[in-house]
Amino acid sequence: MKKGRTILDKERFSLTIERLCHQLIERYDNFEDTCLVGIQTSGVVMTNRILTGLQKILNIKNIQSGNLDITFYRDDFRIREKPLQASKTSINFDLENKKVILVDDVLYTGRTIQAAMSALQDHGRPSQVEMLTLVDRRFNRHLPIRADYVGITVDSIDEAYVQVEWAEEKGVDKVLLFGSKREK
Amino acid sequence: MRGSQLSTKHVLGIKYLTESDIRLIFETAENFKEVINRPIKKVPSLRDVTVANLFFENSTRTRLSFELAEKRLSADVVNFSASSSSVKKGETLLDTVNNILSMKVDMVVMRHPAPGAAYFLSQHIDANIINAGDGTHEHPTQALLDAYSMREQVGDLAGKKIAIFGDILHSRVALSNIFCLHKLGAKVRVCGPPTLIPKHIEKLGVSVSYSVAETMAWCDVANLLRIQLERQDIKFFPSIREYAQYFGINQDIINKTGKKIVIMHPGPINRGVEISSEVADSSDSIILQQVENGVAIRMAILYLLAAKR
Known part of the structure; x- marks a missing residue:
């Protein structure tokens, strides 16, 4: 039995995504030399959602996007108990001198983003990297990393667990907060 | 999962x-x-x-x-x-x-x-x-890369027919290939001169043939092995020339089957012995992809x- 508390329901979820799209448009105008890069696996779903939103608002189709898998770049690879299984990286364009917006669903310790930034380097030298996240757990950072665009901010104790559920995978969009990972 | x-x-x-x-x-x-x-x-x-x-x-x-x-x-x-x-x-x-x-x-x-x-x-x-x-x-890594390369060409290996040609007796590649292909559900046949096919190899679940033409007509993928002269202390066949004549794969043999056969070789290849240059350099050969x-x-x-x- 799930004990999670819904902190973002379906309606507010879609409003939040829409707001993030508008924030991006405010900064990037028509997305020239700009691309979205989603971090496997949930970041990719989020990227597609943002892309759809942007295309609807701007009525343009050619915003570049890619998927980035960071498994091979993780710093905890040999100390984890269970090995991670890699997913696919597909960035079919050069990142050299591009403005990159990294997309993930939850920003927690910052280690994923650190790994993602070293992974990005292997695809060229972007002129600028920004970060967009749906949920920012700002009190649990291990590294000096912050997001530029934030859906919601969750201030919670370290044990708490935030789960983002996507309509593509779970049927309905929502964000849940659990007391601990075991409760999930 | x-x-x-x-x-x-x-x-x-x-x-x-x-x-x-x-x-x-x-x-x-x-x-x-x-x-x-x-x-x-x-x-x-x-x-x-x-x-x-x-x-x-x-x-x-x-x-x-x-x-x-x-x-x-x-x-x-x-x-x-x-x-x-x-x-x-x-x-x-x-x-x-x-x-x-x-x-x-x-x-x-x-x-x-x-x-x-x-x-x-x-x-x-x-x-x-x-x-x-x-x-x-x-030679497990070779067998894995062979099977992986086959999968890229012909899809899942279950039920596919794979033939291994040449010096089966001295070949660690052959043995690892047989184990690997069987685990993936493929059918395996070995073909070569009787002296280079180990006795009782059928016990591994492979079929044996001494005819290149017949085996080529049967298979989807042909994995050709090198004659390992360095491991042979006695003569297993009269001469390299005779071996090439009876067991070498050339374009004619492939053409006669009337179908596309994926040609593989773990290298190093001996051109003109187990494989003709024409075949090695043809578009059917995936030696370099391997x-x-x-x-x-x-x-x-x-x-x-x-x-x-």
Whole structure:
């Protein structure tokens, strides 16, 4: 039995995504030399959602996007108990001198983003990297990393667990907060 | 869901791997294939791992392939070849390896002329061991890259017909291939002169044929093996010329079957002996793709073994 508390329901979820799209448009105008890069696996779903939103608002189709898998770049690879299984990286364009917006669903310790930034380097030298996240757990950072665009901010104790559920995978969009990972 | 780790600490032979291990290696190799086709072909996964490549027997391809795989994973690499070492001074295998391990090496890639050498080592030392060929026994990484390359060409191997031609008796590639293809559900046939086909090989579940034409007509994929003259102390066939005439694959033989057959060879190829130049350079031949896949497969194995520690 799930004990999670819904902190973002379906309606507010879609409003939040829409707001993030508008924030991006405010900064990037028509997305020239700009691309979205989603971090496997949930970041990719989020990227597609943002892309759809942007295309609807701007009525343009050619915003570049890619998927980035960071498994091979993780710093905890040999100390984890269970090995991670890699997913696919597909960035079919050069990142050299591009403005990159990294997309993930939850920003927690910052280690994923650190790994993602070293992974990005292997695809060229972007002129600028920004970060967009749906949920920012700002009190649990291990590294000096912050997001530029934030859906919601969750201030919670370290044990708490935030789960983002996507309509593509779970049927309905929502964000849940659990007391601990075991409760999930 | 399939496990995300190998069931074993070493890769000593296909015999010791499960089907899901093999599939996990293929899935991981898929990701590394993407990595090695990037402009920057390197990931930092194994930056805290030291690998020793111990080659007690000659090798160009396998050794280069392993070394590239290790370097592309950012591992530290030390190389050792028997011709320039203390082995000549009478040191035992175990002593040699223990000395190398005292220098804090995490993984050992070994090729050795004695069958079972890698298994023997795994019983005595702590590091992860990858068998890069032990005598006439097994050559697991070659079999994995062969099967992976076949899958790229003909899809899932279940029910597919794979023929292995040539010197089956002296070939560790043949034995590993047979084990690997069977685990993936393929049908295997071996074809060569009777003297080069081991007695009772049918017990491994393969069929045997002495006719190249018949076997070519049967198979979807033909894996041609080299005649290993260096392992033959007696004459197994009258002459290289006669072998080439009866068991060499040329374009005519392929044309007569009237179908597309994927041509493979683990290398080094002897042009004009087991394979004609025309066939080796034709579009049906995937010899060079095999070499490319070799690096990805070896990266996958190194990566998965490192994750296992």
